[in-house]
Amino acid sequence: MARFRLLIPGILLLIGAHSTCAQSLTPNQKTILQIKEDSLQFFGFNIINAAEGADRLRSDSNFTRIMVRALKVPYSFQYPFDSLITISKLMAPDSSFRIFTWQLVKDDAYCRQKGFIQINTKDGSLELFPLRDVSEFAEHPTDTIANHGGWIGAVYYKMITKQFRGKNYYTLFGYDENNQRSTRKWIDILSFNENKQPVFGLNRGFTFEKDSLPLPPQNRFMLEYKKDGRARIQFDEEMDMILLDHLISETNEPQKKYTLIPDGDYEGFIWKEGRWQHIEKVFTQKLEDGQAPVPAPFKDKESILPDGMR
DSSP, X not given: OEXXXXXXXXXEEEEXXXXXXXXXXXXXXXXXXXXXXXXXXXHHHHHHHOSSHHHHHHHHHHHHHHHHHHHTSTTGGGOOOTTOOSSEXXXXXXXXXXXEEEEEEEETTEEEEEEEEEEOOTTOOOEEEEEXXXXXXXXXXXXXXXXXXXXXXXXXXXXXXXXXXXXXXXXEEEEEXXXXXXXXXXXXXEEEOTXXXXXXXXXXXXXXXXXXXXXXOBSSEEEEEETTOOOOXXXXXXXXXXXXXXXXXXXXXXXOGGGEEEEEEEEEEEEETTEEEEESOSSSSXXXXXXXXXXXXSSOTTOOSOGGGO
C-alpha cells in the first residue's frame, strides 16, 4: 500500500491509497483531476463573487474539501489546475513545492487568507501543509516566526529564491485586503527546517541599519496603505532588488496607515549576508507614474482577482 501524508498543525495523518508503479499521471488520473477541477472552478469563483457571505463561506468549505481530495490523487503535483484563476498557484523555482493561496471575505469585518503547501514527493504521494491564518491574533505580525499553523496570511503573487550558507530561502510577495480602510502587502521568507517543516519568517530577515534613522530589524515586512492606494512591491530581475513605493500621509498623520499613499519615490531591499537590507532611496530623482520597472502582471486585465494582485 502506498501512503500519503496530510499534515495538520500538531497532527500527522497516514492514509492508505492504492499503489501504482507509474512515475507520472496516468490518463485515468488526469481525467479524475479534470472532473474535480471543474467543481473547484465553480466554488473558487463563488468564494470571490457570491453575493452573500454565507454562500462564500460554504463555497470555501466545499473548495477546500474537494481540493484536498484532488491532491490525494497520486502524482497530483504534476497537474497545473490552470482553470483556477481566482486563487494563486506558485511553483517554487526549484520545483520542490508549490503553494496555493486565496482569500475569503465574509463581510466588512472578516477577511482571511487560506492556503496549502504541497511538497513534490518522489513517489507521488501527498505531503500537504494546510496554512492557518492567525493574523487577527498576532499583536506584532512583523516579529513572528512560525510554522504553517501560525501563518500570517496573504495571497502570494510572486516567489523568488535566495541562498545563504547552502540553504534556500523563498521570498514571498503577498496581498491582503486587510479591512475597510487599508490594504496590506507582505514580504515574507519561507524556509524549511531540519525536519522538512515549513517556517514562515526569518530572524532579523529585514534590516534597516543603513537608514538615516535606523529601525529595529523585522522577521517579515509589511506595507500598509490607504484602501485602493495601489502601492506596489515588486522584484526587479536586472537590479536584483526588491522595489517598493515610498509612502506619505495625505493628512500628515503617518501613524494612521489608512492615510498613506505613494509619493513617487522608491525604497528597496537587497539580499546581503542572508538578509534583506533596506535601501532608503533607490533612485536619485522621482519617477513619474509608469516609469518604474514593472514585471509581468499576475493575471491579465480580465482577471477577477483584486486590483492589488494585478
